[in-house]
Amino acid sequence: xxxxxxxxxxxxxxxxxxxxxxxxxxxxxxxxxxxxxxxxxxxxxxxxxxxxxxxxxxxxxxxxxxxxxxxxxxxxxxxx
Numbered sequence: 001x002x003x004x005x006x007x008x009x010x011x012x013x014x015x016x017x018x019x020x021x022x023x024x025x026x027x028x029x030x031x032x033x034x035x036x037x038x039x040x041x042x043x044x045x046x047x048x049x050x051x052x053x054x055x056x057x058x059x060x061x062x063x064x065x066x067x068x069x070x071x072x073x074x075x076x077x078x079x080x
Contacts, residue, residue: 005040008051009033017074026050036070 012023012032021034028050035045
């Protein structure tokens, strides 16, 4: 069985950052979080606050080119 990936998510605090985002719950604090539909599976959803509080010095952090493109799109949208 494939190991679950921890997906660091934004907390839902109003309209979704992208209209096609999926919504779930942080596995630590149970708050509603949103994530892109193309995140790796199987996964564990974790809000940014909980993820940063629990990260260890030897934990690996990875991303994909598509996730970086989405983050840049959010930042550009906020600048408008």
